[in-house]
Amino acid sequence: MKYYPQIFKISIVLIAALLSSSLPAAEDPYLKARQRMIERDLKGRDITDEEVLKVMGKVPRHLFVAEALRDDAYADHPLPIGEGQTISQPYIVALMTQILKIKSGHRVLEIGTGSGYQAAVLAELTDKVYSIEIREKLAKEAEETLKKLGYPKVRVKYADGYFGWKEYAPFDAIIITCAANHIPPPLIEQLNEGGKLLLPLGSTTYWQTLTLITKEKDDLAVKQITDVRFVPMTGKAQQEGESSFWDRLFKSR
Secondary structure: OOOOHHHHHHHHHHHHHHHHHHHHHHHOOOHHHHHHHHHHHHOOOOOOOHHHHHHHOOOOHHHHOOHHHHHHOOOOOOEEEEOOEEEOOHHHHHHHHHHHOOOOOOEEEEEOOOOOHHHHHHHOOOOEEEEEEOOHHHHHHHHHHHHHOOOOOOEEEEOOHHHOOHHHOOEEEEEEOOEEOOOOHHHHHOEEEEEEEEEEEEOOOOOEEEEEEEEEOOEEEEEEEEEEOOOEOOOHHHHHHHHHHHHHHHHOO
16 A cells, blocks of 8 residues: 555645634534624624624624523524513614724723623723613623623623713713613713714603714714614613603693
């Protein structure tokens, strides 16, 4: 039997290449699902920012939901995370991130940590992410998940996001991931000059309009983006909304 060392070497190289190309899929069984999400639900719509697409293709959304829901993690719809809350659909997370145009070094405040997924996406773009969650259990779980997945710099606070986080203000961007029928004044105050605030504004019961507020000197520029549906902002925002409703009701009589 003849031995052909050159052919043998080539065969070894080819086998090694095939094995190494299959490693990512073996290590991350959701890689293909995440890539499909990028192509179909993000690129297939209006997500064009290359950095946002890169980040959405990197952050493991399946690790921010219960194990029983992981097979649905990259489907384009919300999923329950407990406490009556949800993790937003991938497209909305990507859209809100794209609208804010986050750059390295930007100071970003998130209202409504939830699972921590949106905070992780933001943390891939800047190392100054501050997130507030009004539900203690979710705040603790999100903080643990973020640390475990390599996002220890994300600061999570259990508090009412209506009042912002004055200690770290001013912010270049504020993202509210729950529905409000008015813009909390403390958040406007904590917004940097030229800063952007993005929130689902409108009825907390039905549909809202994703609204971008840009702080320009002594004025606010308002841009309506698209119709969305989020869970309601609770705490002070809910109290103010209810009092506003009763005020309008009594004035109409």
